[in-house]
Amino acid sequence: MSTSEANATPREYPWRMPANWWTRSRHYFWYIVREFTAVPLALWLLWLLVEIKRAGDGPARYSPHGSAPFVIFSVVVLLFSLYHSFTFLSLAGSILHFKLLDRPVSASVIVMSQFAAWAVASGVIGFFLVWLGR
Amino acid sequence: MDFESYDVLVVGGGLAGLRAAIAAVEANPRVKVGLVSKVYPMRSHTVSAEGGAAAVMRPEDSYQTHAFDTIKGSDYLADQDVVEAFVREAPLEIIQMEHWGCPWSRDPDGKISVRPFGGMTTWRTCFAADKSGFHMLHTVFQTSLKYPQITRHDEAFVTKLLIEDSRCVGVVALDIRTGRFDAITAKTTILATGGLGRVYAFSTNGNICTGDGMALAYRAGVGLKDMEMVQFHPTGLPFTGILITEAVRGEGGYLLNNGGERFLKRYVPNKMELGPRDIISRAMITEFEEGRGFEGPHGKYMHLDVRHLGEAVIDRKLPFMRELGREFVGIDIVKDPIPVRPVQHYMMGGVDADISGETPILGLYAAGECANVGLNGGNRLGSNSLSECLVFGAAAGRAAAHYASSAKPVTANPVDAMLWDEAHRVETEYLEKKSGNERIAVIREEMQKEMDDGAGVFRTREGLSKLVRNLGGLRERFEKVKIEDSSRTFNTEILAALELDFMLEVSSAVAFSALAREESRGAHARRDFPERDDAKFLKHTLAFHTKTLAPRLEYRDVTITNFKPQARTY
Amino acid sequence: MPEKRISIHATRYDPEHDKEPRLQTYDIPFSDESMVVLDALNYIKSHVDGSLSYRWSCRMGICGSCGMMVNGTPKLTCSAFLRDYWPRAVVVQPLNNFPLIRDLVIDMDDFMHKLKSIKPWIIRKQEIPLGAGEHRQTSDQIDEFRQFSECINCMLCYAACPVYGLNNEFLGPAATALARRYNLDSRDEGLKQRLPVLAESEGVWECSFVGECSVVCPKGVDPAKAIQQTKLDTTMRFVLPYGNRE
Numbered sequence: 001m002s003t004s005e006a007n008a009t010p011r012e013y014p015w016r017m018p019a020n021w022w023t024r025s026r027h028y029f030w031y032i033v034r035e036f037t038a039v040p041l042a043l044w045l046l047w048l049l050v051e052i053k054r055a056g057d058g059p060a061r062y063s064p065h066g067s068a069p070f071v072i073f074s075v076v077v078l079l080f081s082l083y084h085s086f087t088f089l090s091l092a093g094s095i096l097h098f099k100l101l102d103r104p105v106s107a108s109v110i111v112m113s114q115f116a117a118w119a120v121a122s123g124v125i126g127f128f129l130v131w132l133g134r
Numbered sequence: 135m136d137f138e139s140y141d142v143l144v145v146g147g148g149l150a151g152l153r154a155a156i157a158a159v160e161a162n163p164r165v166k167v168g169l170v171s172k173v174y175p176m177r178s179h180t181v182s183a184e185g186g187a188a189a190v191m192r193p194e195d196s197y198q199t200h201a202f203d204t205i206k207g208s209d210y211l212a213d214q215d216v217v218e219a220f221v222r223e224a225p226l227e228i229i230q231m232e233h234w235g236c237p238w239s240r241d242p243d244g245k246i247s248v249r250p251f252g253g254m255t256t257w258r259t260c261f262a263a264d265k266s267g268f269h270m271l272h273t274v275f276q277t278s279l280k281y282p283q284i285t286r287h288d289e290a291f292v293t294k295l296l297i298e299d300s301r302c303v304g305v306v307a308l309d310i311r312t313g314r315f316d317a318i319t320a321k322t323t324i325l326a327t328g329g330l331g332r333v334y335a336f337s338t339n340g341n342i343c344t345g346d347g348m349a350l351a352y353r354a355g356v357g358l359k360d361m362e363m364v365q366f367h368p369t370g371l372p373f374t375g376i377l378i379t380e381a382v383r384g385e386g387g388y389l390l391n392n393g394g395e396r397f398l399k400r401y402v403p404n405k406m407e408l409g410p411r412d413i414i415s416r417a418m419i420t421e422f423e424e425g426r427g428f429e430g431p432h433g434k435y436m437h438l439d440v441r442h443l444g445e446a447v448i449d450r451k452l453p454f455m456r457e458l459g460r461e462f463v464g465i466d467i468v469k470d471p472i473p474v475r476p477v478q479h480y481m482m483g484g485v486d487a488d489i490s491g492e493t494p495i496l497g498l499y500a501a502g503e504c505a506n507v508g509l510n511g512g513n514r515l516g517s518n519s520l521s522e523c524l525v526f527g528a529a530a531g532r533a534a535a536h537y538a539s540s541a542k543p544v545t546a547n548p549v550d551a552m553l554w555d556e557a558h559r560v561e562t563e564y565l566e567k568k569s570g571n572e573r574i575a576v577i578r579e580e581m582q583k584e585m586d587d588g589a590g591v592f593r594t595r596e597g598l599s600k601l602v603r604n605l606g607g608l609r610e611r612f613e614k615v616k617i618e619d620s621s622r623t624f625n626t627e628i629l630a631a632l633e634l635d636f637m638l639e640v641s642s643a644v645a646f647s648a649l650a651r652e653e654s655r656g657a658h659a660r661r662d663f664p665e666r667d668d669a670k671f672l673k674h675t676l677a678f679h680t681k682t683l684a685p686r687l688e689y690r691d692v693t694i695t696n697f698k699p700q701a702r703t704y
Numbered sequence: 705m706p707e708k709r710i711s712i713h714a715t716r717y718d719p720e721h722d723k724e725p726r727l728q729t730y731d732i733p734f735s736d737e738s739m740v741v742l743d744a745l746n747y748i749k750s751h752v753d754g755s756l757s758y759r760w761s762c763r764m765g766i767c768g769s770c771g772m773m774v775n776g777t778p779k780l781t782c783s784a785f786l787r788d789y790w791p792r793a794v795v796v797q798p799l800n801n802f803p804l805i806r807d808l809v810i811d812m813d814d815f816m817h818k819l820k821s822i823k824p825w826i827i828r829k830q831e832i833p834l835g836a837g838e839h840r841q842t843s844d845q846i847d848e849f850r851q852f853s854e855c856i857n858c859m860l861c862y863a864a865c866p867v868y869g870l871n872n873e874f875l876g877p878a879a880t881a882l883a884r885r886y887n888l889d890s891r892d893e894g895l896k897q898r899l900p901v902l903a904e905s906e907g908v909w910e911c912s913f914v915g916e917c918s919v920v921c922p923k924g925v926d927p928a929k930a931i932q933q934t935k936l937d938t939t940m941r942f943v944l945p946y947g948n949r950e
Contacts, residue, residue, distance in 0.1 A: 011623075011719035011720075012719065012803040012804060012805055012811055013717055013719065013724060013725060013803065013804040014803050015800070015801050015802055015803055015804070015869065015872070017801075017866070017869045017870050021866060021869065022866070024776065025776070025777075025916075027914070027915070027916050027919065028866060028914065028916070031866075031912075031914045031915070031916075035912065091913070091932060094926065094928075094929040094932065094933075095929065095932040095933050095935075095936055096936070097933070173759075173761065173769065174812075174816070174857075176767075176768065176856075176857050177759075177761055177762075177767045177768060177769050178767075179761065179762065179767075181762060181766050181767045181768075181856075182762045182764060182766055182767065226834055229834050229837060229838055230834060232838040232839065233826065233831070233832070233834070233838075233839070233891075234825065234826060235825065235826040235886070235889060235891065235892070237846055237849075237850065237853050238838075239843075239846075240840075240841055240842060240843055240846065242842070242843075243840070244840030244841050244842050245838060245840065246838050265766070265854075268766055268856070269853065272853075272855075276819070276824035276825050276882075277825045277826075279819070279820045279823075279824060279825065280823070280825045288813075288816075311805055340761035340762040340763065340767060341760055341761045341762075341763070342761045373736070373738050374738070374763065374764070376763070376764045377764075431736075432738075454766075457765075458764065458765075461765060461783045462738075462764070462783065573750070573751070573754070574750075574754065575749070575750030575751060575754075576750075579750070616754075617754070618753065618754040618755045619754055619755035619757075620755075621718045621720050621721070621755070621806070622720065623718060623719050623720060623805065623806045624757045624805050624806035624807070624809050625755075625757070626749075626757045626758070627749075627754045627755060627757075630754075
């Protein structure tokens with residue numbers, strides 16, 4: 001007896017993902033770029049941990065500004081993190097589902113309000129940092 | 135030999151087959167149901183139905199009027215007891231589909247919405263936008279997954295019914311993936327294999343609609359009923375034959391000739407675009423013949439115009455039509471008229487079955503388009519067929535489950551021999567034969583052209599006689615068919631050959647039945663016999679398989695209950 | 705004028721004779737501007753080589769059978785027009801990410817199992833009898849799930865999903881979209897039963913949002929959205945065990 005659910009056909013040719021699959025479409029390529037930007041971000045955060053540890057040992061050992069290459073690295077990482085924030089917040093429009101006065105809130109409103117909240121949060125944090133550092 | 139045995143075996147995974155499988159399990163949760171289909175069930179041609187399913191859903195409607203509309207639409211060839219039972223069951227089936235999750239379009243109060251449809255005197259067609267068949271099929275298929283009693287055999291092609299002592303005890307099926315023949319035995323077998331549209335060149339039907347179940351039953355000795363009754367839908371897209379739903383006219387679309395005139399005023403003045411399909415198709419052909427059609431690269435056509443409905447209505451109620459126009463014609467139906475012409479669409483005729491789907495062979499049932507239970511007569515009304523699949527699919531499933539609970543089990547011994555014979559037949563006739571020189575596709579294309587020419591909207595004795603002769607010639611050439619594909623794995627060429635074998639069989643039944651019906655009734659319009667002849671032909675044609683191509687024809691009286699035949703004007 | 709022609713390179717693979725798939729070239733007449741890739745395959749099968757195998761039926765973009773890779777992109781071949789490729793050749797291959805049975809025919813049983821695993825049917829605590837009539841449902845309530853109910857199971861989204869290509873245990877786009885379709889239906893009370901499947905290790909969290917599933921969907925379904933929304937569902941269930949709709 002044969003049900004197609006019961007036995008698989010013999011000698012099917014299995015799917016093998018080619019190693020260069022991510023070069024085969026522009027979308028895949030940018031997806032991989034997006035995923036890989038997380039690596040320098042992680043490195044930068046490790047460095048930050050080291051800096052915090054040093055700061056704990058007293059002001060003498062603390063030298064946060066480092067070298068010019070590192071400043072450049074930090075700027076690149078900042079751009080990457082902005083890119084991540086941007087893709088994440090843009091996504092919110094399609095994930096979140098709100099109703100206001102019985103009407104669904106449009107995706108663009110959700111996305112814009114996310115960015116607004118982001119800007120406000122950044123402003124508040126910036127203000128406190130400056131205020132504390134004074 | 136090892137074989138699977140079921141209480142109920144359903145052949146065909148479309149709306150009728152799936153509904154039958156579920157009904158069998160719900161009637162008796164202990165039955166084992168097998169579902170064999172040559173495609174994955176959600177590929178079945180139900181998926182292409184667009185307009186909706188008819189049922190009495192409103193207080194202002196009545197069973198009486200739905201029955202009368204159906205009987206008048208059938209040109210009095212429907213069995214009236216069957217119609218009366220059908221109209222009572224249909225609303226329950228619509229509700230059942232709703233409970234299973236069908237996304238029926240709704241009225242503002244949240245109730246299931248209805249739309250007008252051709253030949254119906256009031257609004258009674260329930261719809262899921264203009265993808266009703268798609269949504270119904272996926273709903274019932276997905277629902278069927280919750281029943282552990284149902285085992286599917288996907289992509290298995292039934293080549294023969296197993297008949298033992300005049301009782302059907304299952305089928306022989308070719309597992310398409312492995313090329314292996316299996317006996318799938320069962321106490322009862324339900325045929326729900328759909329239509330035969332592919333015997334015509336210009337058809338709305340998908341590639342899989344090859345009349346398999348009709349041919350299987352025919353060869354097993356069951357009569358094919360009213361095979362001359364082939365429905366031509368007025369609005370198919372030229373070239374592809376893609377269906378433009380009648381709901382386009384239901385929602386208010388106009389059918390216009392090359393003078394921009396709503397020409398139906400000369401044919402169905404009281405119904406206009408909502409006339410029945412047979413009459414509108416004839417009207418269009420008549421207009422073409424009198425020079426009032428548009429000329430295009432793929433033949434003559436008319437305009438179906440919905441521009442006046444506005445974008446909002448079109449997007450709400452006919453979104454798929456807009457999609458089809460954009461994808462396949464390159465027009466936006468909001469701004470452009472749709473080119474349409476009559477196209478083969480549906481088979482009223484089919485396996486002779488009664489109100490509960492029983493055929494004259496014990497243990498064999500039929501439902502849906504492949505069956506003729508006596509509902510549609512000479513012309514089916516649009517939106518009755520989806521309801522028919524539900525009502526009569528469920529009836530056949532219940533009847534089969536009931537009979538299976540008392541039927542004696544199937545024994546392996548004769549089945550093994552029958553399986554071996556059938557496997558041997560297909561092997562020698564197709565796979566191992568090296569001598570042939572005829573291409574399957576060439577014979578198929580010639581058959582399709584012959585059917586278009588000889589058994590189209592209008593028929594004549596000359597045309598049908600020629601068709602009968604030529605089908606005979608094609609049958610002879612088919613004996614010399616060549617199979618290039620020697621593989622056992624997913625050999626679609628063998629399938630095409632087996633399907634063509636079936637199609638030649640059922641198209642002969644169509645041609646001979648049509649030649650013998652010397653009157654015009656419903657979709658069967660004879661130029662040489664333009665009038666309906668109730669004295670001689672208020673009867674069902676029954677075609678029985680013989681050793682030659684010509685079937686033995688018998689006639690059976692139509693059941694009349696409350697509606698005396700009258701002149702059919704709209 | 706010489707007859708217009710087009711080259712079709714189609715994958716051939718017969719497990720009984722071939723070690724691996726190869727491309728075979730067919731040069732066929734491009735006789736009508738309305739021809740689609742499927743028409744080209746049908747021409748080949750009818751008049752050139754009867755042994756070419758592929759699935760198709762409705763040729764109107766609704767049965768979901770004829771999905772293949774056309775010049776590297778998953779497409780329904782019934783609505784991929786030759787005129788959009790000509791005079792370039794057209795490479796027709798089986799859908800990526802699936803085991804190959806024969807020529808252009810893939811094995812999609814994996815999806816059939818996944819579809820069943822998400823319980824794609826209405827689940828209710830208490831079924832109402834038929835005699836009670838229909839559930840009331842407004843057009844707005846249908847709009848909540850409408851797009852996810854438009855899935856034709858054509859597998860283009862799975863062919864486009866590298867996550868599925870790398871790990872076929874992943875539940876994947878269409879199955880999640882259909883789970884979402886039922887979870888969002890006002891008649892359904894089955895969210896709790898479906899969440900364990902959706903939230904398990906090979907469920908929605910495998911998705912790293914490539915987004916290509918939604919790009920290739922021929923029916924305007926947005927499975928990527930369904931998956932991200934389902935991530936939110938599974939999170940909310942973790943954060944607020946009793947807060948969400950059952």
